[in-house]
Amino acid sequence: MVKKTGSKKLSTRTRSNVRCTRLGGICQSNRYICQGRYLKDKCSGPKTQQCCMPVGAWSILCAGHHNNRVRACDVHGCGAFNSRRGNDLHKAVDLVCDDYGIVNTPFSGSLAGPVSRKDPAGNQYDGVKLLSDVHCVKIFNIRPYRYIGPVTQGEVLGYLLPLQERFSGITSHLELQMCDGTDPSPFI
Structure with missing residues (x-):
């Protein structure tokens, strides 16, 4: 699909994949291995086209730690999203x-x-x-x-x-x- 805009041609697929690329990801078929995580609804095309986010797109927040580790469950609750x-x-x-x-x-x-x-x-x-x-x-x-x-x-x-x-x-x-x-x- 190509859309004409003046004298330049813009791919609508590229334009609609911007939601993924602005996050630092790449749109690809989810049958391929993604070293990080897939995000849904960020890429154009069929549902199998998903946004592959690299591992740790953000840097480590806590000095002295080698990764961003999510808090496990303790007596006060759990630290995961939607827990x-x-x-x-x-x-x-x-x-x-x-x-x-x-x-x-x-x-x-x-x-x-x-x-x-x-x-x-x-x-x-x-x-x-x-x-x-x-x-x-x-x-x-x-x-x-x-x-x-x-x-x-x-x-x-x-x-x-x-x-x-x-x-x-x-x-x-x-x-x-x-x-x-x-x-x-x-x-x-």
Whole structure:
């Protein structure tokens, strides 16, 4: 399929695959091996055309860790996206970090101010919003060194606030929540 635009020809397939390529992926048939994860509905063509995201499109957030490890279940719950939290679903991903550990910027972009949220028990969680042309994420349980301005991937963002003081036995972690409520797992 080719669409004429003035004197140039634009492939509509290429244009509609932009949703995948802007995320850092490549559109391919899902019968091929993808070293990372497939994302659905990001590519043009048949349903078998899916967006293959590379492993760890974002850099490692917690200094001293060799990967972005999702918090397993402990006495206070589980850290995976859509895990049960009482009667609700956890619409974020918890990444294991050390109390007071350095948190790095996962992708280049701009800090867009402080964010906070309260859980049903009244506990408040503070963090920062990070934006780029492609991603918008809120990072909780951290104390950023600043709340506004440009940042580059891997730059020191702040440090992890201690959770052990409030929740004995919890695995210390930061929380990643996409601004639109989608699952951040394919990028970590």
